[in-house]
Amino acid sequence: MLLNFAGHKVNMASIIMPNKITEKQQSGKVALTYQQYEVTPYATIQANTNQKLEEVRVDMAEIKAESKPVELLTSVGSCIAICIHDPVHKCGGLAHIMLPNSAIEPHEPLPGKFADTAVPALVKAIRRISGKESRLSAKIAGGANMFANLNTASLDIGAKNIKAVKAALAAHKIRLAGEDVGGSHGRRITFNIVSGIATVRRFDGEITKL
Amino acid sequence: MNKQLTFETHIVKSSIGVYSAVEDQQVDSGILQELGSIGAGHAATALSDILQQEILIDMPTIHRVEPHLLPKIYNRHDIPTTAVYLQLKDKYGCDILLMFELTEAKKIATMMTMASSIEELDQSMEISAIQELANILIGSFLTAISDFVGLQLLPTTPELIVDAFDAILDNFLIKQAMASEKAFVFDTHFKRKGEEAKSIIVIFPSAELQKLLTEKSKELIDV
Incomplete structure (x- = not known):
């Protein structure tokens, strides 16, 4: 100017x-x-008039549900980010899971760490915000296998995570609306609570909107 | 050229109790930290020799925390990172990661390949330069420990990957989480003098290897 x-x-x-x-x-x-x-x-x-939403980071093994207009943000490799959205009440949440099954944990498991415990915990948190039962939809990203030497065929944890997350969503009757999983690269996921759009950015710059 | 190796004391600023308390009777964190210091010193000297520059290294740290807390401790989330991954050969379960910020890796590769500028750096040359650097650094790290405890510790061939810091680290944290509730992570930060970017050597020794190293070291101390 x-x-x-x-x-x-x-x-x-x-x-x-x-x-x-x-x-x-x-x-x-x-x-x-x-x-x-x-x-x-x-x-x-x-930039201010463009209304960039505030970004809130979700750490590993953490679950965050929000009703405020924010963007939940996380980065995953073999882990999986599960984004669940309630389109009616414009709220949603994100869970960053590490492992497929909580059975390996001898003590009280941290719910956000495992696929089978994170999905019910996230759904509960969202329902607490909306106060009503409504149809939820999910988007998932992650589950990569980044190091060829790290995981052997018996230990492709990324693939196991993908399978476990899909099973957990099906068990809770949540529709899987979009996915960007597998491959051998990390992903940075930003999940817009208002629109329900999950933006997956790969390190090489490729952007996928789910 | 004035080559010098300087140790800086490193205070871990974290609210999440990182620490090296001796929890397991069979594994003495103090001894492992000492071994790490010897290795890190040799690795930094090797780097200093290659680059003909002064290298500053922090006192090595042992983190004994739940694996999912580590990204918060490193606090490097989406920083573009060049990582080289090596394992210990034979029966010792141990993952080793050498991590540079992407731009720092490019600068180092430029120096190693004698390219005139970062723009001129050929990508395949860059990859092999960084892999070679990892071989030398980790090699001298392990040789120093091997000589001390009398075990033959050899690394596998390096694997290079470029991605966000958290995405790279999470593969290893998952493996740690599967093995036990608490991760045992040894790390040491180093940087070239006058540069901001810190590079890290992260080592995840298996419980067996920790015990073995502790026993071997204790034998030496007792004699």
Whole structure:
């Protein structure tokens, strides 16, 4: 945004307006100090009007359900991000699971860690927000097998996770509306609570909207 | 060229109690940390020799926490990372990761291949340079420990991957979570002098290897 300022074309962001001139007595001399206006660059104003939602990170083995307009964000490799959306009440949540089955845990399992416990816990959290039973839909991403040497054929945890998550969703009668799973690359998932759109970004820049 | 190796004390700033308390009688974290320091010192010297630069390394840390808490501790979530993965050969179950920030890996590869600029760096050259670097660093790390405890520790061929930090790490955390409730992770951070980007060597030794190293070291101390 260019303005004509005292005969010069200047960028809006570079104008500094003297707000207050104060006199200070410094060792017998008068020093003038300018307090500067904070000038907001045009680009920033534009970005604000674009209404970028606040991003909330969901850590590993964590479950977050929100009713506020936010974007839930997480990064997965072999883990799976399960996004469940309630389109009627415009709320939803995200679970970042690590393992397929909670049976391996000898003590009280952390619900967000396992596919079979995370799905019911997430559904419960969403229903607590909406207060009503309504049809939920799910989108999943992750379950990659990134290192060829790490997992042997008997231990492809990514594939096991995908299978377990799908089984858990089916058991709770939740429709799987979209998936981006498998492969050998990580994924960064942002889940818009309002629209229910899950955006999956691959490291190489490829974007998939679910 | 003035080559120097400087140790910095490293204070772990984390609210999630990272620490190295001796929980298991058979595994002494103090001894393992000491072994790690010897290895890390040798690895940093090797890196310093290759790059002809001063390398600063932090005191190695042992994390003994539930695996899912580690991404929070590292707090590097989506930082583009070049990682090299190696395993220990033979029966010792141990995963080793050498992780650089993507731009730092490119800078190092540029220096190693004598390319005139990062733009000129050929991708296949970059990959083989970083893999070779991992071989040398991890090799000298393991040789130092091998010589000390009298075990032959050899790494497999390196596998290179570029992705987000959390996505790379989660493969290993899952493996840890399957083995036990608490992960045992040894890490050491290092950087070139004057650079901000810190690189990390992350080691996940199996419970058997931890016991074996502790026993071997204790034998040496007792003598």
